[in-house]
Amino acid sequence: MAEIAEVIGRDQALHLIGSLPQSGSRAWRVCFYVPKRLPAVDHQLVRILGWEDANKLVSAFAGMILQPSNCRFIVRAARNRRIREMAEEGCSVKEIAHGVDLSIDRVREILTNG
CATH class of the missing domain: 1.10.10 (Arc Repressor Mutant, subunit A)
Structure with missing residues (x-):
């Protein structure tokens, strides 16, 4: 969570994590993929964070699967x-x-x- 907060701010990081569904059968785990480029069509990160912050995540974590704490x-x-x-x-x-x-x-x- 801290690494994400450094990029988009604490409030946006908490909003993102709170908006993600649980990953698999473990209620404590959230997981999401950050694409290398945001597609021209609507993307989950853009819907949750807006274009600017979604692009900040792409710049910082392109191609990575992130598993932050569910907070x-x-x-x-x-x-x-x-x-x-x-x-x-x-x-x-x-x-x-x-x-x-x-x-x-x-x-x-x-x-x-x-």
């Missing part, structure tokens, strides 16, 4: 922060669990273990 740890950390904020605001564990789509037991575990 779920970032989403998980943000979710856990929100759970703690909701608890501090006085929401019940049941309300929090419903709001973040987790079980009550999982919310309790996050609140207990930080």
Whole structure:
């Protein structure tokens, strides 16, 4: 992820990775091919990033298959922060669990273990 972020910026790299489907049966893996030249017709990278950033990736990684982290740890950390904020605001564990789509037991575990 860091190498991609150096080329197109952190926000665009996260947007790209979040837009890619999982690769195969492993939910933690995303994978994509960067062509040597962008075709004149619409391409997945152009649809996701726009022409300019897609071209930056081609310049940096032409012909490579990239397997960046899926960055779920970032989403998980943000979710856990929100759970703690909701608890501090006085929401019940049941309300929090419903709001973040987790079980009550999982919310309790996050609140207990930080």
